[in-house]
Amino acid sequence: MPEKYTGVKFKVKRGALKRERVEDPRIADIIRLAKVLFEKGFAEENSGNISVRKGEGFIIKATGTKFASLREEDFVLVESFDFNNFVLENAIGQKLPSSETPLHYSIYSARSDVLAIVHCHAFPKGVVETEEAYHYGSREQAKAVCDLLKRGDIAIAKDHGVFSVGKTVEEAAKRILLNR
Ligand SMILES: [Zn+2]
Secondary structure (H helix, E strand, O other), X not given: OOOOOOEOOXXXXXXXXXXXXXOOOHHHHHHHHHHHHHHOOOOOOOOOEEEEEEOOEEEEEEOOOOHHHOOHHHEEEEEEEEOOOOEEEEEEOOOOEOOOHHHHHHHHHXXXXXXXXXXXXXXXXXXXXXXXXXXXXXXXXXXXXXXXXXXXXXXXXXXXEEEEEEOOHHHHHHHHHOOO
């Protein structure tokens, strides 16, 4: 990754996080497939992110959790995110959601048919890529990736990693696993 590559973190509205346990049967799919992606060399232990749509929001892993060894309690339900002001408004979970929340949010907004997103820091061959390398977690990166995902189900954020979408975690993960 280039040295100038820095992260952008969203703001959190006071009282945005309700500290309750999030439950969904698909959390088990996320844990299982994150492990598969890691073991097959598509993801580093600490990075990458899988999410599933739930109601008006989505479930994503909490910040500071390890992709390859996730537990049931590591997940957060992001109920509302203000993309224009880059503020997390409502979430349920024990910790704040991943810094990649804005990007997942914008994909779910751009594609109403998408129910799951798999993201990891791999670069499968033959996959369309953004023209520029944007700051990690930035609005610009989210927009560029979404533009590509309006035309297909898999895209790479240059110098960052791949995003694959589908109806299920399994479908989105397979598109990455079969693309090397
Ligand atoms: Zn990433």
